[in-house]
Every structure is written in C-alpha cells, then in structure tokens.
Amino acid sequence: MSKVTASCSSCRHQQALEAYDAINVAERPSLKEKVKDGSLFVWECPVCGTHNLAVYKTLYHDPEDRLMVWLLPDGEALDPRTKALEGHLDDYTLRIVRDTGSLVEKVNIWDAGLDDAVMEMAKYVTKVELSRKHGAEMLDIPLRFYRIEGPDHEIVLSFPLGGQMHVVNIGFNVYEDCKAILDRNPDARPAPGFAEVDSVWLAKYFR
Ligand SMILES: [Zn+2]
Structure with a gap:
C-alpha cells in the first residue's frame, strides 16, 4: 500500500x-x-x-x-x-x-469467461443499433459490459445518459457473431504484450 x-x-x-x-x-x-x-x-x-x-x-x-x-x-x-x-x-x-x-x-x-476484443466489437455493433433508433449521438456513449443474465446468457451493457445509468441487453448471438468475425481476421487481434483494447483500438480495424 x-x-x-x-x-x-x-x-x-x-x-x-x-x-x-x-x-x-x-x-x-x-x-x-x-x-x-x-x-x-x-x-x-x-x-x-x-x-x-x-x-x-x-x-x-x-x-x-x-x-x-x-x-x-x-x-x-x-x-x-x-x-x-x-x-x-x-x-x-x-x-x-x-x-x-x-x-x-x-x-x-x-x-464471465468472455474476451475483451470481441466485447469491444459487440459494443460497437450495439452503439450502431442504438444510434439508428435514438440518434447519432448514441455512437459516442461509453458502453460498458456489466454482466451476463438469464438462461440465454444475455449480455447486459451499461451506459450513462442524462445523469443516470441505463442498461441495454443484447443477445449472446451478437457476441458470437463478433467472435466469428475476429476469428476470421487474426490480424485484428490485439498485439502481444500489454495492449490497450478499447473503442480507439477497435476503430483501427473496423469502422
Ligand atoms: Zn467533498
């Protein structure tokens, strides 16, 4: 300490x-x-x-x-x-x-046994979905993985909006689809060593 x-x-x-x-x-x-x-x-x-x-x-x-x-x-x-x-x-x-x-x-x-690179992609896909429904400013909200919920392993993401925390649930299939895309693009995996894996990292490969 x-x-x-x-x-x-x-x-x-x-x-x-x-x-x-x-x-x-x-x-x-x-x-x-x-x-x-x-x-x-x-x-x-x-x-x-x-x-x-x-x-x-x-x-x-x-x-x-x-x-x-x-x-x-x-x-x-x-x-x-x-x-x-x-x-x-x-x-x-x-x-x-x-x-x-x-x-x-x-x-x-x-x-939760998940992968953060895949999660960054799933969060981006979710932001695009949210922006279609609620406007382009949703692309800038900082989504965070919160937890897995229920028998279908829904993924709960949280985000701050208007001074309050909100959650959005996405199907586990979204995560699986993103995992399949990353598996097909091994170049897009994080570099070895200590890496920063966040929305900035993701934007280098997919946007
Ligand atoms: Zn004080």
Whole structure:
C-alpha cells in the first residue's frame, strides 16, 4: 500500500487515501469482488459525503485466470521493468487501461469467461443499433459490459445518459457473431504484450 492524495469531485477537499500498488487476487481473493463492483476504489468525502472514485496507478493480477491489467491514468507509459517482463508472460492476457471503470469492466469480462476484443466489437455493433433508433449521438456513449443474465446468457451493457445509468441487453448471438468475425481476421487481434483494447483500438480495424 502507499498513500495518494485525492480531491473530492464535489467540494475539492483533499483526502489522503491508502492505495493498492498491486491487487493480487490469488493472495487476496476477497479483493476480486471489490474490484468487480467497483467498491475497492470508492471513497467517501469526510466533509460533504460525496462518493468519489479513486484513480491511481495499480496492477491487477489474477494468476489463475492469467490476467494482468495495468491501470495507468494520465497517459503514463509502462515502466521498463514491466516491459522486460512481457516476453515471459506468453500465456497471459496483458492489458493497459486508463481509468478505474475500464479496469472494473475488464475484470468483469474475464470473470464471465468472455474476451475483451470481441466485447469491444459487440459494443460497437450495439452503439450502431442504438444510434439508428435514438440518434447519432448514441455512437459516442461509453458502453460498458456489466454482466451476463438469464438462461440465454444475455449480455447486459451499461451506459450513462442524462445523469443516470441505463442498461441495454443484447443477445449472446451478437457476441458470437463478433467472435466469428475476429476469428476470421487474426490480424485484428490485439498485439502481444500489454495492449490497450478499447473503442480507439477497435476503430483501427473496423469502422
Ligand atoms: Zn467533498
């Protein structure tokens, strides 16, 4: 653990927080659920009571699922020591994310047994669908995987709109169709090593 200083989003109060330098869920299994529901990163302002999302550099590591995700806010680059490790982590999925919400989403995707590259494509397809019904601005909404639901494994995506969180369910067949497309385009798989897989990544291949 190390100390970081966070600023309340509402009253700007400066608060010292304990930050995890690394989150190893094999050593501390209880942390996984707290990452999945985001609670690990939520802190309450002692002055005004606002719930804030802490943002700091940390490494999420799940040795069992072979998943490592670096949360590097502010466009920070991977440090050289980690870079040197990449070649020794062949059987791992290695990711970089830039915000806490994206880390939570990655962990939820892997925990559901799904693939984040396929999910990025399924989210894009869904945004195109939503924009046909509700207008072009829907193309810019940040959709996130939330969970799998029901006997048909419907995929629940969440998004903020008008100050509220909304959800949209899509059929598992959408995910399967996207997986088939990616399987036919091996060049469009994320590069080896720590990769950023998000809507910007997807736009390089499909748009
Ligand atoms: Zn406050």
